[in-house]
Amino acid sequence: xxxxxxxxxxxxxxxxxxxxxxxxxxxxxxxxxxxxxxxxxxxxxxxxxxxxxxxxxxxxxxxxxxxxxxxxxxxxxxxxxxxxxxxxxxxxxxxxxxxxxxxxxxxxxxxxxxxxxxxxxxxxxxxxxxxxxxxxxxxxxxxxxxxxxxxxxxxxxxxxxxxxxxxxxxxxxxxxxxxxxxxxxxx
Amino acid sequence: xxxxxxxxxxxxxxxxxxxxxxxxxxxxxxxxxxxxxxxxxxxxxxxxxxxxxxxxxxxxxxxxxxxxxxxxxxxxxxxxxxxxxxxxxxxxxxxxxxxxxxxxxxxxxxxxxxxxxxxxxxxxxxxxxxxxxxxxxxxxxxxxxxxxxxxxxxxxxxxxxxxxxxxxxxxxxxxxxxxxxxxxxxxxxxxxxxxxxxxxxxxxxxxxxxxxxxxxxxxxxxxxxxxxxxxxxxxxxxxxxxxxxxxxxxxxxxxxxxxxxxxxxxxxxxxxxxxxxxxxxxxxxxxxxx
Ligand code: SF4
Numbered sequence: 001x002x003x004x005x006x007x008x009x010x011x012x013x014x015x016x017x018x019x020x021x022x023x024x025x026x027x028x029x030x031x032x033x034x035x036x037x038x039x040x041x042x043x044x045x046x047x048x049x050x051x052x053x054x055x056x057x058x059x060x061x062x063x064x065x066x067x068x069x070x071x072x073x074x075x076x077x078x079x080x081x082x083x084x085x086x087x088x089x090x091x092x093x094x095x096x097x098x099x100x101x102x103x104x105x106x107x108x109x110x111x112x113x114x115x116x117x118x119x120x121x122x123x124x125x126x127x128x129x130x131x132x133x134x135x136x137x138x139x140x141x142x143x144x145x146x147x148x149x150x151x152x153x154x155x156x157x158x159x160x161x162x163x164x165x166x167x168x169x170x171x172x173x174x175x176x177x178x179x180x181x182x183x184x185x186x187x
Numbered sequence: 188x189x190x191x192x193x194x195x196x197x198x199x200x201x202x203x204x205x206x207x208x209x210x211x212x213x214x215x216x217x218x219x220x221x222x223x224x225x226x227x228x229x230x231x232x233x234x235x236x237x238x239x240x241x242x243x244x245x246x247x248x249x250x251x252x253x254x255x256x257x258x259x260x261x262x263x264x265x266x267x268x269x270x271x272x273x274x275x276x277x278x279x280x281x282x283x284x285x286x287x288x289x290x291x292x293x294x295x296x297x298x299x300x301x302x303x304x305x306x307x308x309x310x311x312x313x314x315x316x317x318x319x320x321x322x323x324x325x326x327x328x329x330x331x332x333x334x335x336x337x338x339x340x341x342x343x344x345x346x347x348x349x350x351x352x353x354x355x356x357x358x359x360x361x362x363x364x365x366x367x368x369x370x371x372x373x374x375x376x377x378x379x380x381x382x383x384x385x386x387x388x389x390x391x392x393x394x395x396x397x398x399x400x401x402x403x404x405x406x407x408x409x410x411x412x413x414x415x416x417x418x419x420x421x422x423x424x425x426x427x428x429x430x431x432x433x434x435x436x437x438x439x440x441x442x443x444x445x446x447x448x449x450x451x452x453x454x455x456x457x458x459x460x461x462x463x464x465x466x467x468x469x470x471x472x473x474x475x476x477x
Binding site: 120 | 238294
């Protein structure tokens, strides 16, 4: 099991193997449907996104004395961002996307071109993952509401994350789909 | 004995609803936990085993800390039976608003056209409350339904000639096409018969049954068992990353239908198959169970 630090460089990203389990430390930025639309329509986008690790997540946050705290933060369905993710990866040079369920072949192509991986978090494990977020560094577009805003988070040993789509154009989801289609019953 | 808690001091309904939502969101029903453990014991795929382990660890942490196990606390669907009046709806709405603030729950409810968030999980038609008046104590069940699972729902009006094979294909395709977009292993609710709307409701109501509940109708049970075995042999696995565990259980409900129709609906629940029930006795005692 490998430790990786975020933001990542292209070499680290291209060195990650399909199926490998990693734990990530460093900065991650949450982004889901609305944040993707904002990031792509902004004339000069926020610099925090350059080379960032994106996390498809709409967390539950509370306000405590010491500031904002993440209570629960599991991955949301990545496929909803299929339409915007490829542009996002190309424009901001995103190096890693954390989510669940995988993404389309268009996104996989963009990942291979620019050097980006898809890391699958265990869906629904919002408490375990929130425990690994040690600080809230900031927020972009707070007007979108806590679930849709882009939270800039500091993570430590965030995971386990499975390298489910690598930067060489391989996808565990495609492999599983081939197995499933071979055994698909009643057809 | 299932998890039960009695609270003897009568509380306003709004606080009972807060307790109910807290129980449902922070503690996984025992039968679901057992199903996850059983799945892990049979899992031979390493990635799949790690996913199931992560889920079980998360369940323990959520219960211990008293926080929602998943950030998507969903849209709560309420099922109300017993003696009731208009104050029940009022209590549920107030309770949901309070729970959103205090537990806290994620504010999930938006207007469908403007997409503006109401901030308190309320809105026209939200939360959904289903009433069945009976001459018994008031009983309220909540089913928090996350979008990942709800978005994979399917309803179809099959041709009667499609028959049982058509139903099986429809159900397995719904689960397999959903892939890892929700959080498998899933609980599969299937409604067969009735009308377009009632079969969809039946599919969701099927999710209220505990996973170890044995369906007394032999023909439905046979269909449940076959679909369970078939789906778990397809290799989709936890989170769609491969493995032997794609579903935790299949629950079927049926109703008579028009001779020219065959309505079928599938409603899925993720592994975080949350639910909780409270029974309010005449003396105001509340009995919570899962
Ligand atoms: S599918 Fe269920 S477990 Fe997964 S994120 Fe949605 S609500 Fe949570």
